[in-house]
Amino acid sequence: MRMGRVKRSPQGLVVTDVTVSYRNGHTALRHASFSVPKGTITALVGVNGAGKSTLFKAIMGFVPLSGGSVEILGMPAREALRKNLVAYVPQAEEVDWSFPVLVEDVVMMGRYGHMNFLRMPSRRDRQMVTEALRRVNMEAFRKRQIGELSGGQRKRVFLARALAQEGQVILLDEPFTGVDVTTEEQIVALLKSLRDEGRVMLVSTHNLGSVPAFCDRTVFVKGTVIAHGRTEDTFTEANLEKAFGGVLRHFILGGADLHADDDARQVRVMTDDERPFVTYGDGTTGTVRAKPRERVDAPGAS
Numbered sequence: 080m081r082m083g084r085v086k087r088s089p090q091g092l093v094v095t096d097v098t099v100s101y102r103n104g105h106t107a108l109r110h111a112s113f114s115v116p117k118g119t120i121t122a123l124v125g126v127n128g129a130g131k132s133t134l135f136k137a138i139m140g141f142v143p144l145s146g147g148s149v150e151i152l153g154m155p156a157r158e159a160l161r162k163n164l165v166a167y168v169p170q171a172e173e174v175d176w177s178f179p180v181l182v183e184d185v186v187m188m189g190r191y192g193h194m195n196f197l198r199m200p201s202r203r204d205r206q207m208v209t210e211a212l213r214r215v216n217m218e219a220f221r222k223r224q225i226g227e228l229s230g231g232q233r234k235r236v237f238l239a240r241a242l243a244q245e246g247q248v249i250l251l252d253e254p255f256t257g258v259d260v261t262t263e264e265q266i267v268a269l270l271k272s273l274r275d276e277g278r279v280m281l282v283s284t285h286n287l288g289s290v291p292a293f294c295d296r297t298v299f300v301k302g303t304v305i306a307h308g309r310t311e312d313t314f315t316e317a318n319l320e321k322a323f324g325g326v327l328r329h330f331i332l333g334g335a336d337l338h339a340d341d342d343a344r345q346v347r348v349m350t351d352d353e354r355p356f357v358t359y360g361d362g363t364t365g366t367v368r369a370k371p372r373e374r375v376d377a378p379g380a381s
């Protein structure tokens with residue numbers, strides 16, 4: 080009797096030895112490798128220009144790879160993209176907001192890949208759009224022009240488009256930039272519920288403080304992947320130093336306890352088990368005071 084093949088449970092995303100060079104000859108990523116299991120939220124962190132967006136573009140097939148490969152849900156990236164399994168929520172700057180289009184139309188774009196060439200929305204398509212708008216709390220805005228919305232509302236609309244697409248792998252480029260605390264909390268809650276459905280979320284962010292609070296895994300990027308793995312193992316002072324180097328100041332690690340502190344201009348981030356504390360410029364140390372509603376961006380954040 081022949082034994083059936085043992086089917087491995089597929090990884091969410093496997094990036095192997097990826098190199099990307101732009102047409103001007105600049106190599107933005109060299110030999111980048113990491114993997115992410117299904118049902119996880121992964122943070123992609125690094126300074127401006129580290130290559131985070133390039134990594135997203137490489138996964139989406141927007142830029143050609145000069146080397147390496149990307150596997151998504153156990154299949155080559157091209158196949159997963161063709162099957163509409165990957166959704167991308169771009170940075171706000173990449174979108175032309177003057178283009179006159181209604182919120183519901185933007186979300187319906189997520190359904191295009193599921194429609195035939197005539198692009199006539201079916202009842203199911205319309206239901207999916209309504210459901211997606213409901214999940215991001217934007218139903219009331221469906222007839223508004225996208226250009227009339229606030230930054231946080233636009234983010235939610237693009238997240239709704241990803242949901243309408245039924246993306247199993249969702250790439251979010253800086254979802255918290257220009258977003259108020261309540262919207263950030265709503266987005267985080269939504270990402271957690273999507274994770275519990277077994278989806279894969281990759282989130283590039285400057286807001287290092289919130290990473291330990293909701294990201295299961297962290298990928299540190301600096302022209303390549305310098306560290307990756309479970310957040311509790313990788314979110315260490317050594318990796319933060321490597322990724323953010325000498326510019327590591329003006330922010331304090333501490334998950335929900337993150338706070339800005341005028342006295343802490345020359346902060347070094349230290350982690351003491353799970354309880355972070357800070358060392359000030361003058362060498363004194365302190366524990367982190369709770370001030371959870373404050374956002375502190377890494378240096379160089381736009």
Ligand SMILES: Nc1ncnc2c1ncn2[C@@H]1O[C@H](COP(=O)(O)OP(=O)(O)OP(=O)(O)O)[C@@H](O)[C@H]1O
Binds near residue numbers: 133134
């Ligand atoms: N189209 C392009 N042509 C040439 N070089 C580019 C192009 N896009 C990005 N780069 C360069 O590649 C490097 C990585 O850029 P990328 O946008 O991936 O960084 P990032 O980590 O996403 O930065 P940010 O946090 O500012 O969004 C930078 O040095 C950038 O100048």
